[in-house]
Amino acid sequence: MKPILTIQHLTKNYHDKKSEMTAIQDISLDVKENEFLAIVGPSGCGKSTLLSILAGLDTASKGKITFGKENLKIGYMLQKDSLFPWRTILENCYLGLEINHNLNDVTKKRVIDLLTTYGLGDFMDKYPDSLSGGMRQRVALIRTLAIDPDILLLDEAFSALDYCTRLALSDDVYQIIKKEGKTAIMVTHDLGEAISMADRIIVLSKRPSKIKTEYVIEMKDKSTPINNRKCPEFSIYYDKIWRDLDVHL
Amino acid sequence: MSTYSEEHLVFLKKAKRRKRLIILTQILIIVVFLAIWQLLASFKLINTFTFSSPWDVVQTTIQLAKTNQLWNHIWVTVYETLISFLLAGGIGLIIATILWWVPFLAKVFDPYLTILNSLPKVALGPLIIIWVGASVNSIIFMALMISVFITIINIYNGFISIDSDYIKLLRSFHASKKEIFLKLILPGNRTNIINSLKINISMSLIGVIMGELLVSKQGLGYLIMYGSQVFNINLVITAVVILGIVSYLMYYVINWIEKKSS
Ligand SMILES: Nc1ncnc2c1ncn2[C@@H]1O[C@H](COP(=O)(O)OP(=O)(O)OP(=O)(O)O)[C@@H](O)[C@H]1O
Ligand SMILES: [Mg+2]
Numbered sequence: 001m002k003p004i005l006t007i008q009h010l011t012k013n014y015h016d017k018k019s020e021m022t023a024i025q026d027i028s029l030d031v032k033e034n035e036f037l038a039i040v041g042p043s044g045c046g047k048s049t050l051l052s053i054l055a056g057l058d059t060a061s062k063g064k065i066t067f068g069k070e071n072l073k074i075g076y077m078l079q080k081d082s083l084f085p086w087r088t089i090l091e092n093c094y095l096g097l098e099i100n101h102n103l104n105d106v107t108k109k110r111v112i113d114l115l116t117t118y119g120l121g122d123f124m125d126k127y128p129d130s131l132s133g134g135m136r137q138r139v140a141l142i143r144t145l146a147i148d149p150d151i152l153l154l155d156e157a158f159s160a161l162d163y164c165t166r167l168a169l170s171d172d173v174y175q176i177i178k179k180e181g182k183t184a185i186m187v188t189h190d191l192g193e194a195i196s197m198a199d200r201i202i203v204l205s206k207r208p209s210k211i212k213t214e215y216v217i218e219m220k221d222k223s224t225p226i227n228n229r230k231c232p233e234f235s236i237y238y239d240k241i242w243r244d245l246d247v248h249l
Numbered sequence: 250m251s252t253y254s255e256e257h258l259v260f261l262k263k264a265k266r267r268k269r270l271i272i273l274t275q276i277l278i279i280v281v282f283l284a285i286w287q288l289l290a291s292f293k294l295i296n297t298f299t300f301s302s303p304w305d306v307v308q309t310t311i312q313l314a315k316t317n318q319l320w321n322h323i324w325v326t327v328y329e330t331l332i333s334f335l336l337a338g339g340i341g342l343i344i345a346t347i348l349w350w351v352p353f354l355a356k357v358f359d360p361y362l363t364i365l366n367s368l369p370k371v372a373l374g375p376l377i378i379i380w381v382g383a384s385v386n387s388i389i390f391m392a393l394m395i396s397v398f399i400t401i402i403n404i405y406n407g408f409i410s411i412d413s414d415y416i417k418l419l420r421s422f423h424a425s426k427k428e429i430f431l432k433l434i435l436p437g438n439r440t441n442i443i444n445s446l447k448i449n450i451s452m453s454l455i456g457v458i459m460g461e462l463l464v465s466k467q468g469l470g471y472l473i474m475y476g477s478q479v480f481n482i483n484l485v486i487t488a489v490v491i492l493g494i495v496s497y498l499m500y501y502v503i504n505w506i507e508k509k510s511s
Contacts, residue, residue: 055421076421082414086436095432096422147422 002068003030004183005054005151010063012049022208023049026063029202029211031151033068036177036184038194041204041212042245047187051076051153054185075149079156081140083128089139090115090124096147111146118142118176134165141173145180152177154186158193166190167226170197174225191245195237196225203244213244301486309487322488323495325468326457329385330499333392333453338446340393341400348401349408349434350426366398370456374463383464391463392456400449407441408434443507450499458492469495 012024023046031037039047052058054065055076075096083092093111097103115124118138128136137157144152157173158166174197177184188194194201198217205212219231228234253261283303289295290302297305313319348355373394381387411434419429461470469492476484 052417056423057417057420074421076418078414078417080412080414082412082418084415084433084437086439095419099419099422099424099428099432 001032004033004035004068004072005029005031005185006064006066006068007054008064008066010050010053010065011061012046012053012058013061025208025210027204027209027211031183031185033183034181036174036197036199037186038198038201039185039187039204040189040191040194040201040241040245041209042206042247043189045204045207045209047204047209048155051155051185051187054151055153069150072151073147073149075144075147075152077140077144077152077154077157079160081128081133081136083136083139083143085128088125088127089120089131092128092139093143093146095143100147102147107146110148111142114142114145115139118172132165133161134169137161137169138172141176145176145182150183152182152184154184154188156188157186159189166193171225191238191241192229192234193225195234195241196228201237201241203241213241215241299482301483305483306487306490309483310491313487319491322467322469322472323491325385326454326461326470326492327495327499329388329392329457329460329468330450330453332389333396333456334446334450336389336393337396337400337449337453340397341404341445341449342442344401345404345408346430348405349430355405355409362398362402366402370394371459374459377460378464385465387464388457388460388468391460392453395456395459396449396452399452400445403445403448404438404442407438407445411437443503447500447503450503451496454496454499 007027007029010024010027010029011022014021014023027050039050041047049058053060055074057076083089084095087095090111093115094103094108097107097111112121112124115121120135120139120142123131123135123139128139131139137160141157154173158169161169170193186194186197195217201215201217202211203213203215204210215237217233217237219228219233221231222228286300287303290297290300290304310319313322348358370391374391377387377390377394381390415433415437416429419433424432457468458470458473461468462474465471465474469488472488473485473492476482476488
């Protein structure tokens, strides 16, 4: 099958007055449709940079990005939920549709259905400040899903939450993404999160970052992220990737 | 209907009592102040020729009202202030928008704005009179000079202090600059813009009075100037008191509009 996203020899340099710095060096990567890909790597290695290039917010210095589909839509989810406090939950979820001039009865209904299905039906007319962190992040996901993206980019999307909420939410998000049939690329610091959610993990090296290793995550009893954490393979992957990351204090 | 608990009722009662106490104390302060002033004047402990007295102020106000000058002077000052306020608000919003839109211009004009804002505008008084002429226009111009730069700077600073993650989010939806402005920058700056307008109205009033002191034939500033020239301290103090009330009312109206529109 043709990959939905192909990255070839991607390089990104940053310039400032004093120096030139290579954040990403020659990364090549294929992502299949419906795949859940996780990217881990040391702090500051260029993970966020990679995602923002994919989202079209930044430009690559060298290399090529090709999408396996015309007019492919990308949804981007960040660590902060960035909900607009002056908009209700529903209005927040309409934001992307408004900007794409695609807000009509059909898409409105889709958003309302999404909110209802994922437990936010009662909060549609509330303002973000009356919601908990986990709920807000769920709204942020639905706001991203509202434009019906083909690929979802998640940049540390859960790291602002407390541990329990984070586990529960990653389970939810995983199921939402799978059920809606989305392709996802997730950047995270949390190895457990990566191993329990992803089909494949890319480990990046220190800056200038290249692909160091790649793991296809296979578990005999693979189910939801929380259950996956109990699989025997989980800790094996954990040890391997931990060694790859080569963390020195 | 209301099913408040006993405890909550007690809480409400306390809050109400506290509020009443504050207002009562505020009234008390002004009454005591006026009483002491009046007593000092009545017993000739202060010279009413230089310090006036509450009673004299009331008399002067009635006099002014009778000859129909009072409302005229108040109206002139309020009118000039409003014109300056509206001009400064409009110009401030437009220029702040342009600066936000074209960061190059913001960088270029940054030092000039700082200089223009911190320059004591009274220094320009004589020049303004020569350039614009000894008229209402030069008073409004003076007030505008005082209020417009601070308005531009405040609104612009609010515009650029919007969290960059919000902008990132909109850009990920391929929002245009216009959409970012209309959907994020403007609504996200509601409080900031209202606060700038509050400062603007105070600044405009300061500018108008300053202008009236320099050159005018009408207005509360004129009354103060005229009163001091003919050594009519009653008139000066009356004008100052009325000015205090007018400025409080203006502020109050903006607060009211703020509450209404939220
Ligand atoms: N706009 C920019 N201009 C200059 N340098 C930048 C810019 N954005 C990022 N960098 C630098 O590029 C490097 C990679 O940054 P990036 O944010 O992509 O790392 P990251 O892997 O996401 O880090 P973290 O794990 O801390 O989130 C960092 O050293 C950062 O300082
Ligand atoms: Mg990052």
